[in-house]
Amino acid sequence: MTPRRDTNWWGWGDPAVTAALDDEALAVLRERIGDLEPWPLATGIEDFALPPAEPLPAALSEAVGVENVFTAKEHRLRHATGRGYADLARLRDGRLEAAPDAVVAPPDAAALRRAIEVCAAEGIAVVPFGGGTSVVGGVEPLRGAHPRLISLDLGALREVEVDPRSMTARLGAGLRGPEAEAALGEAGFTLGHFPQSFEYATIGGFAATRSAGQASSGYGRFDALVTALRLCAPAGDLETPETPHSAAGPALRELAIGSEGVLGAIPEVTVRVRPAPAVRRYEAWIAESFEAGGEIVRAMAQGAGLPDVVRVSDEEETRGSLALSGPRGLAGRAFAGYLGARRRRDGALIVIGLEGDEESVARRRALAVRALRAGGAAHLGQAAGRSWEHGRFHGPYLRDTLMGMGALVETLETAHTWSRLGELHAAVGAAIRGALDGQGTPGLVFCHLSHAYPDGASLYFTFIARGRRGAELEQWAAVKRAACEAIVAHGGTITHHHAVGRDHAPYMKAEVGETGLELLRAAKERLDPAGIMNPGKLLP
Numbered sequence: 001m002t003p004r005r006d007t008n009w010w011g012w013g014d015p016a017v018t019a020a021l022d023d024e025a026l027a028v029l030r031e032r033i034g035d036l037e038p039w040p041l042a043t044g045i046e047d048f049a050l051p052p053a054e055p056l057p058a059a060l061s062e063a064v065g066v067e068n069v070f071t072a073k074e075h076r077l078r079h080a081t082g083r084g085y086a087d088l089a090r091l092r093d094g095r096l097e098a099a100p101d102a103v104v105a106p107p108d109a110a111a112l113r114r115a116i117e118v119c120a121a122e123g124i125a126v127v128p129f130g131g132g133t134s135v136v137g138g139v140e141p142l143r144g145a146h147p148r149l150i151s152l153d154l155g156a157l158r159e160v161e162v163d164p165r166s167m168t169a170r171l172g173a174g175l176r177g178p179e180a181e182a183a184l185g186e187a188g189f190t191l192g193h194f195p196q197s198f199e200y201a202t203i204g205g206f207a208a209t210r211s212a213g214q215a216s217s218g219y220g221r222f223d224a225l226v227t228a229l230r231l232c233a234p235a236g237d238l239e240t241p242e243t244p245h246s247a248a249g250p251a252l253r254e255l256a257i258g259s260e261g262v263l264g265a266i267p268e269v270t271v272r273v274r275p276a277p278a279v280r281r282y283e284a285w286i287a288e289s290f291e292a293g294g295e296i297v298r299a300m301a302q303g304a305g306l307p308d309v310v311r312v313s314d315e316e317e318t319r320g321s322l323a324l325s326g327p328r329g330l331a332g333r334a335f336a337g338y339l340g341a342r343r344r345r346d347g348a349l350i351v352i353g354l355e356g357d358e359e360s361v362a363r364r365r366a367l368a369v370r371a372l373r374a375g376g377a378a379h380l381g382q383a384a385g386r387s388w389e390h391g392r393f394h395g396p397y398l399r400d401t402l403m404g405m406g407a408l409v410e411t412l413e414t415a416h417t418w419s420r421l422g423e424l425h426a427a428v429g430a431a432i433r434g435a436l437d438g439q440g441t442p443g444l445v446f447c448h449l450s451h452a453y454p455d456g457a458s459l460y461f462t463f464i465a466r467g468r469r470g471a472e473l474e475q476w477a478a479v480k481r482a483a484c485e486a487i488v489a490h491g492g493t494i495t496h497h498h499a500v501g502r503d504h505a506p507y508m509k510a511e512v513g514e515t516g517l518e519l520l521r522a523a524k525e526r527l528d529p530a531g532i533m534n535p536g537k538l539l540p
């Protein structure tokens with residue numbers, strides 16, 4: 001099957017979709033980050049220069065079928081990067097130093113096994129590729145010690161087998177989020193996994209990166225949904241049993257989840273599913289401050305229970321979201337009046353979402369409303385919540401627009417315990433602001449709290465600044481480094497859900513310690529003795 005080519009090669013998603021900012025938003029942006037110099041694409045796909053491809057052995061074509069090996073420039077280019085700012089900056093500038101020699105798309109799990117065996121025997125590096133939405137350099141074609149490299153596109157593995165009685169489903173790695181949801185929906189179920197990249201990321205990618213979705217506070221992170229999986233490693237297949245739980249030693253399933261392609265490729269996973277919700281209710285509230293909003297979420301998580309979606313924007317993100325895309329004109333003035341009357345003009349926006357049957361949504365909402373009111377939040381109604389719900393997969397298109405205008409736009413995330421979340425929020429925010437100032441490009445730094453647990457929550461930062469023309473990657477690297485160092489210094493995790501990839505690998509020692517690293521290296525050496533699987537990722 002030909003690898004998919006339906007997405008924008010230099011940006012996000014559907015090439016027909018664009019996002020625009022109105023004059024009011026542009027004025028705010030100009031006031032806060034200065035004048036921008038437009039950053040057009042340096043080249044079209046036809047003129048994009050890629051390094052020459054190394055020839056690959058005939059045994060590889062024989063393993064998967066010659067019709068499943070793709071060496072055309074467009075395929076190599078589409079598999080050469082993920083979708084982080086640094087990836088998009090290099091595509092925009094028309095400069096890629098590396099690309100796979102070929103894209104190999106096994107039509108089934110047996111062909112996948114044969115392909116990995118040939119690559120192991122021939123010393124060819126293999127980068128498993130799902131939707132290519134990694135934002136941490138996860139699909140970067142790093143060769144390590146190997147002169148040849150393939151991108152192993154798992155997009156053809158799209159089988160679905162639902163077990164309605166057990167409420168589980170076996171899902172092929174190559175299914176995108178909407179494809180999996182559509183197939184489950186036909187049987188009356190949902191997976192409930194909705195990361196912002198939902199429309200283009202795949203089931204295999206979700207498992208390989210320990211992804212978390214926007215509704216993970218209710219449905220659970222992807223790792224919590226997986227009951228069993230198969231890992232196709234060079235040394236053999238690791239298959240975990242389909243049982244609800246097992247006490248047979250440490251969970252090997254957990255070794256494969258989050259392994260980011262460095263141990264092998266995951267052809268399929270079995271997941272728990274839920275009845276498709278009859279009711280979806282999204283609404284917005286506003287707390288007095290980010291701290292007060294966090295306390296409300298903590299009370300929910302440690303008490304009556306969390307809504308499926310819960311997120312609290314800090315004051316800067318609340319102000320920024322309202323300025324860039326809030327209500328305008330008469331509606332805007334009425335909204336400002338409403339906030340003023342409740343003394344919440346500088347408050348923190350809270351979005352909650354509840355999904356399920358009518359009775360459970362009503363019951364859980366009543367508990368959530370009690371916590372919100374007890375914490376001093378004011379109701380903003382369903383329209384604002386619905387507008388967040390409807391726009392929730394649209395943000396990445398706005399990033400393309402902002403980059404085209406000449407802005408640096410990036411996101412990063414972490415998590416910590418409730419006791420240290422405030423400290424982490426202040427430290428990372430200050431590090432990003434300081435680094436942007438240091439580059440001579442002061443910017444907007446937004447944060448929201450999401451993915452809440454009884455013991456803590458994640459923090460998600462977005463920053464927007466004027467791009468330093470010609471030095472975009474250096475500017476990005478300086479800010480990213482400052483943020484990562486602040487996270488590590490304050491004991492946060494280097495990633496709550498974006499994974500490690502290439503960008504966070506240097507911080508893995510701080511995360512798991514020297515013994516932890518040795519253990520991961522030992523697993524890799526056992527499963528991938530030739531070191532062909534995704535070199536340069538996860539492990540420093």
Ligand SMILES: Cc1cc2nc3c(=O)[nH]c(=O)nc-3n(C[C@H](O)[C@H](O)[C@H](O)COP(=O)(O)OP(=O)(O)OC[C@H]3O[C@@H](n4cnc5c(N)ncnc54)[C@H](O)[C@@H]3O)c2cc1C
Pocket residue numbers: 082083084127128129130131132133134135138139154173194195196197200201202203204205206207208209210211212213214259260261262264265266267396497498499501534537
């Ligand atoms: C705009 C945007 C928003 C995002 N929002 C979220 C979010 O809300 N939550 C979240 O968790 N993440 C988010 N991400 C990050 C990304 O979408 C996730 O990491 C996602 O799980 C990656 O899936 P993918 O199929 O695109 O994997 P890819 O990007 O193709 O690969 C990611 C990593 O997994 C490996 N891999 C992929 N498939 C397999 C497989 N079958 N077997 C073994 N290894 C494999 C790759 O080698 C690579 O190391 C976002 C990214 C973008 C660009």
